[in-house]
Amino acid sequence: MNTLILTEKPNVAEKIANFIGKSKKNIYEGIKYYEVDHQDTKIYVVSAVGHLYKLRQSSPIRDYPFFDVEWIETFKNSKKNKYVEPYVRLIEDLSNKVDIFINACDYDIEGSVIGHNALVYAAKTDISKSFRMKFSSLTKDEIISAYENLNPPDYPMINAGLARHVLDWYYGINTSKAMTESLKKVSGRYVTLSAGRVQTPTLKFLLEREIEINNFVSEPYWILFIEFKKNGIEVKASYQEEFFDENKALTIFNDIKNKDGIVKEIIKKEKKINPPHPFDLGTLQKEAYKNFSYLPKRTQDIAQSLYEAGLISYPRTSSQKLPKSLNFRGIIEKLMKIGEYGHYCEELLKTDLIPVEGKKDDPAHPAIHPTGELPKKLTDDQSKLYDLIVRRFFAVFAEPYVYQSISIEIDVNGHSFFASGRVGIYSGFLKYYGDYSGVEEVLLPELNEGEKIEKINPKKEEKVTKPPPRYNPASVVSEMEKLGIGTKSTRANIVDILYERNYIDGRQIIVTDLGEGIVGTLEKYCPDIVSVELTRYFEEQMEKIQDNQITKEEILSEAKEKLIDIFTKFKENEENIGKELLVYLEREERRRNYVGICPICCEGELFIRSGRFGPFIACQRYPECNATFSLPSNCIVTPTEDKCKICGFPVVIATRKRARPQTVCINQECPSKNNYSVPIEGKKCPRCGENLVIKKSFYGPFIGCSSYPKCRYTEKIQDSKEE
Ligand SMILES: [Zn+2]
Ligand SMILES: [Zn+2]
Ligand SMILES: [Zn+2]
Structure with a gap:
């Protein structure tokens, strides 16, 4: 009775294998899998690499609507996915020696589909006899407990996913x-x-x-405010309403000009802000965007990598709740070993550790939380996100932030102006999450009711209404x-x-x-x-x-x-x-390909075109103007509206895979480029008879005419090996 455990990603397979026993690493057609001896049987821990199967039409699509579809291996007819093949073959091979199949892919809809397809199409096993492993963190305790408490296949998730x-x-x-x-x-x-x-x-x-x-038509409006300074603190107090009629604003402005203000009323109230709820994926993405400008996809990928490293719980969750069954105390005790969190943990451990809860729930996973495993080497992205997650986790156990809200009404010749301030009384959860919370104090000077304020410095400002963001x-x-x-x-x-x-x-x-x-x-x-x-x-x-x-x-x-x-x-x-x-397509193509006015004929427009040897730039007045400019190969070229500061030709942005985008002048002879020119013995320009030379540009070497710019003849350097 050998067992096969299938994980979604290779690094997870290694982790699980190490958790459930003494594991041996095997190599199969260049990919790793793991073998654990268990009593007299073997447990094979293998992995998928995300989806091993994809949907494709089961007959040619001649017409639409079309509904004939089947699951096929992702590497079929796909060079790009060739690397997936050994993962499928390994499962096919091992399945002959295995009787117990366990799907240990991520516990959600996608993981259920990946596991289902691998077991049905590669292992060709009866899915109803397979098992599902359910866990939310890649920690030893949780994996072992999940392995010892296997679930039947999760048909509702599988079917919803399919x-x-x-x-x-x-x-x-x-x-x-x-x-x-x-x-x-x-x-x-x-x-x-x-x-x-x-x-x-x-x-x-x-x-x-x-x-x-x-469609938004912005309208002008006017605001009034006064500004004064006391004890070195600037105060800005605003008139309560905005004016769409400038004359009304002006009337009041004239009323208060050269007048003193009187502090009419000071209202102080104690207010509080409750700690935030635990992170679900959406909230994490929002906070990471707010604090680090990470796009949601990037946050999701970084979080996934932290999960696979065993550091945080499964990130694709909708839950904003942390179940009591989690060992909060244990997690915090472990995190105490991380220097910068030490004193936070100490303080939290003195409390009852009751987490705040959000509204949303998820049957599959709890809210995102640190596992307590200690991070070893984190990338910059990872440590930022990890810190955000850990501090949020601390914050949910903390007390509310308490502050004094101060509202001051200042009367100037019968008109009221208001200023408000906020002063912290008790830091509460801000102690842990302050930098990320966006909560700020607003200081006001000490003022007393009845106090006279001279030099109120009235201002009238014109604003315009803004469209929705x-x-x-x-x-x-x-x-x-x-x-x-x-x-x-x-x-x-x-x-x-x-x-x-x-x-x-x-x-x-x-x-x-x-x-x-x-x-x-x-x-x-x-x-x-x-x-x-x-x-x-x-x-x-x-x-x-x-x-x-x-x-x-x-x-x-x-x-x-x-x-x-x-x-x-x-x-x-x-x-x-x-x-x-x-119409729209052509407009978009024009936008994407328009480079600028042709610097040769000064009349036509230059566009990026695709030719037999890849994209190039040509004047639209061809054949009257035969200006063409070659473009670097293997690049994505994006036009700009800018011109070269040196020669005045248009510049484009060339982006090579895995390289920084580079701004390039399309003029191959632009002095901004390396002026490099090596004569070629005995080769004459077919157009003007002058000597030909080898030149170099961003695009690589090429052959040009020595009488440039009088003659613009160029040719490619033939690569003798390719002939
Ligand atoms: Zn032209
Ligand atoms: Zn230039
Ligand atoms: Zn020439």
Whole structure:
């Protein structure tokens, strides 16, 4: 009776193997797996590398809507995923010697799907006889206890996960196919535009904000305030209302000019701020964005790495609660060994350690918390996030922050001005979490009721009303959560995809023409595709699978019906949709490829074009102007609006994989570049007869004419090995 334990990632396999016994490392086709002797049997601990299987059409897609789909190995027809193959082969091989199969992938929907597919398609075992290991932290105690208390397979999670994958596939493949067809119909061009079940409704609410901002007409308004100084402390007291009529503001301003103020009333109140609730993933992402400007996806990845190192509990959780069953005291005692936390731990250990709770719960995992394992070597990112998580954990056991709120009313010739202050009385949880909390004190000088204030220094200031703020990557994730679309593990990824596809841009997010075109056009002709409500409806249905209220088959057939409906409408409007998409697509391509005015003919516009040897820049007045500029290979080239400070030619940004983006002047002869020129014996320029020389640029060496800039002839250096 040998056992196979499957983990989601290789480093987790090693950890689990070491926890359950004396493990031996084996190598199989270059990948590691572990073997533990257990009485007379063997336990093999192997890992997946995320998903080993993906969905693909089971027959060619000739038309849409299309629903024939199957799971295939991710490395099939994919060079990029070749590295996955040995993981599948190993499971196939070992499964012959194994009778007990345990899915120890991350305990959530994705982990259930990964494990399910590996056991069904690679191990070819009867899933109903397999087991599920449930744990939230990679610590020895928890792993051993999970191993000794195995669960049956988690069908609700498996089915919810499988349904989600298929539903996303149905939606994505059909929308994409339909848009591609519509473009082909009107332009003959083959362009893949993608849409997604959650992605497109997300883009829609981003676009709604964009439109709100564009339509916003800002109005001027005026504010009044007085400023004075006492005991070296500046006080600014504001008039209680804003004026949309400048004359009204002016009347009061004239009333108070050259007058003294009297402190009319001072109200002091003791107030408190309760400690924050424990971290769920969404709140962690928000706080990390606020404090470190980490994008949600980055936070999620760093948190995952801390989890895999055994330092924090599983991060993909919605829970804002820490169950009593966790050994808080034990964790804090362990953390005491970390120097900077020592005195915090000492203080906390004197208390009853009752954590604050948030509203949200998650049946699979508790809120994110440190495990008490001591970090060894952390990257900068990891230590920042770890510190945030540890301090938040401390804060949830702490007392409220108590402060005195002070409100001062100052009368100036019958008009009231207000100033407020905040002074800490008891630091409470701020002691642990102060730097991250954003809570600040506002000092006011000692003042007494009836006190006269001279030199009140009245000010009238013009302001303008502002449109609602743009979303940033963190607030998009929160909004998706609020709207009930996507899942905690997928939201950050979806925002990333929107960036990758050029549908959105910038940290203060703007929707690009292309993004606008897709949402706008789809909404016009088949609003259901972009509907937030429909997406939420299916999210709710999938949650019902998890609660055993509905089957996977029911929800998928309902979705099919809905999609057939949607795409029938799409097809009726295929040509119109194509025409509209084309306008936006061309506008976006222009934006993405426009380099500047041609410096050679000073008339045409330069665009990045793709040629047989990769992208290059050409003048749009070709053939009248034959200016072309080569671009470095293996680079992503982004135009800028800037010009070279030395030669005045346009500059572009070239980004090579794993390298810093570099600003490059497109002029190969620009003096800003290394002026390098080596004559070639006996080679004459075919255009003007002068000598040819080897030159060097950012792009590498090339052959040019020595009479440059009179003659602009260039040629590539032939690589003799390739001939
Ligand atoms: Zn030109
Ligand atoms: Zn230049
Ligand atoms: Zn020449």
